[in-house]
Amino acid sequence: MRALVTGGAGFLGSYLCEAMLAEGHFVVAADNLLTGRASNLAHLAREPRFELRQLDIIQPFDAGPVDFVFHFASPASPVDYMAHGVETLQVGSLGTFHALDVARRYGAKFFLASTSECYGDPLEHPQKETYWGNVNPVGPRSVYDEAKRFAEAATMAYHRYYKLDTRIVRIFNTYGPRMQLNDGRVIPNFMKQALSGQDLTVYGDGSQTRSFCYVTDEIEGILRLARSQEHQPVNIGNPNEFTVLECARRVLAVTGSNGKLRFEPLPQDDPKQRRPDISRARTLLGWEPKTDLETGLKLSLDYFRQAVAAEAG
Ligand code: UDP
Numbered sequence: 001m002r003a004l005v006t007g008g009a010g011f012l013g014s015y016l017c018e019a020m021l022a023e024g025h026f027v028v029a030a031d032n033l034l035t036g037r038a039s040n041l042a043h044l045a046r047e048p049r050f051e052l053r054q055l056d057i058i059q060p061f062d063a064g065p066v067d068f069v070f071h072f073a074s075p076a077s078p079v080d081y082m083a084h085g086v087e088t089l090q091v092g093s094l095g096t097f098h099a100l101d102v103a104r105r106y107g108a109k110f111f112l113a114s115t116s117e118c119y120g121d122p123l124e125h126p127q128k129e130t131y132w133g134n135v136n137p138v139g140p141r142s143v144y145d146e147a148k149r150f151a152e153a154a155t156m157a158y159h160r161y162y163k164l165d166t167r168i169v170r171i172f173n174t175y176g177p178r179m180q181l182n183d184g185r186v187i188p189n190f191m192k193q194a195l196s197g198q199d200l201t202v203y204g205d206g207s208q209t210r211s212f213c214y215v216t217d218e219i220e221g222i223l224r225l226a227r228s229q230e231h232q233p234v235n236i237g238n239p240n241e242f243t244v245l246e247c248a249r250r251v252l253a254v255t256g257s258n259g260k261l262r263f264e265p266l267p268q269d270d271p272k273q274r275r276p277d278i279s280r281a282r283t284l285l286g287w288e289p290k291t292d293l294e295t296g297l298k299l300s301l302d303y304f305r306q307a308v309a310a311e312a313g
Helices: 011-022 038-044 078-083 085-106 142-162 186-195 215-227 244-255 279-285 293-312
Strands: 002-006 026-031 050-054 068-071 109-115 166-171 200-203 209-211 233-236 241-243 261-264
Touching: 002 011, 002 085, 011 026, 011 038, 011 215, 038 050, 068 085, 078 085, 078 142, 085 109, 085 142, 109 142, 109 215, 142 166, 166 215, 186 200, 186 244, 186 293, 200 244, 209 244, 215 233, 215 279, 233 279, 241 244, 244 293
Parallel strands: 002 026, 002 068, 026 050, 068 109, 109 166, 166 233, 200 261
Antiparallel strands: 209 241
8 A cells, every 4th residue: 555644754644654664555755844854754764665755735746646645734733833823724724635636536545633622622521523612713723723623624525525535533632752842732841841950831820631642552543543434533542631730740750850840821722621532432443542641751751851962962
């Protein structure tokens, strides 16, 4: 099989490329390297079944015949998507159409990486796939939330009108090695701060919650969904929920840091709670995450140590 992974040089995209190669497939990664990094794929440079193409999918594109299109391209951290708001809307709208068109042209299956951000600041807890969400359409996060909601609508339209064989995953907060140290997300921020002896920046009073999924668990869920026949969105995330304060304490414990907490203003529209209901993934895919937060943080420690040292050097 030949798979195209848009956003293949991103954090999650690069793990997906690796997993597809490990299954014996040919993989083309397409990325404009706005927030992705070629270095995430450097170890695959000699792999004859792999190719990285630097291209911007907001323009129509063609990467040759493919059997499966995994559409993962988008800035994904709040800091990144707010810095590149227009590009985020463009890749979610134009980029999604172009990726869908490639799948349609070659009769390929299509897989959309969507997000728990579709639920916005959720009023239903935990979040089931049937919940329609509570999104501010004109707030600072709307460039990402609405782009992904549009991408879901476009995917379902190609499925309904053109009978495209589609899948949609809603990804909840995922972490692990290869996250960019400065992408602004909570785990890289806390790890970097803890490992460089700084205070940890807790936004608001830290009572807001997130549920963190280790990257290899996330990829396993994605692969299972890709192999399934499910066209409706499926949540893939870890239902173990933590306050941001608790997350900070876990990072301090795992890093052995004696850093303190520094409280900073809560960003506008920051969701107060987030936890996936993964009944659908359990039932349809037989999937559930295996890695708890402490284990995942320990598995990420060497990477973050090296990244902090590289930045300091
Ligand atoms: N957060 C924090 N300190 C940081 C970075 C993030 O307290 O240095 C909080 C942020 O306000 C949010 C949560 O951690 O409530 C998760 O933020 P992140 O940017 O990782 O992703 P989000 O889930 O908001 O998309």
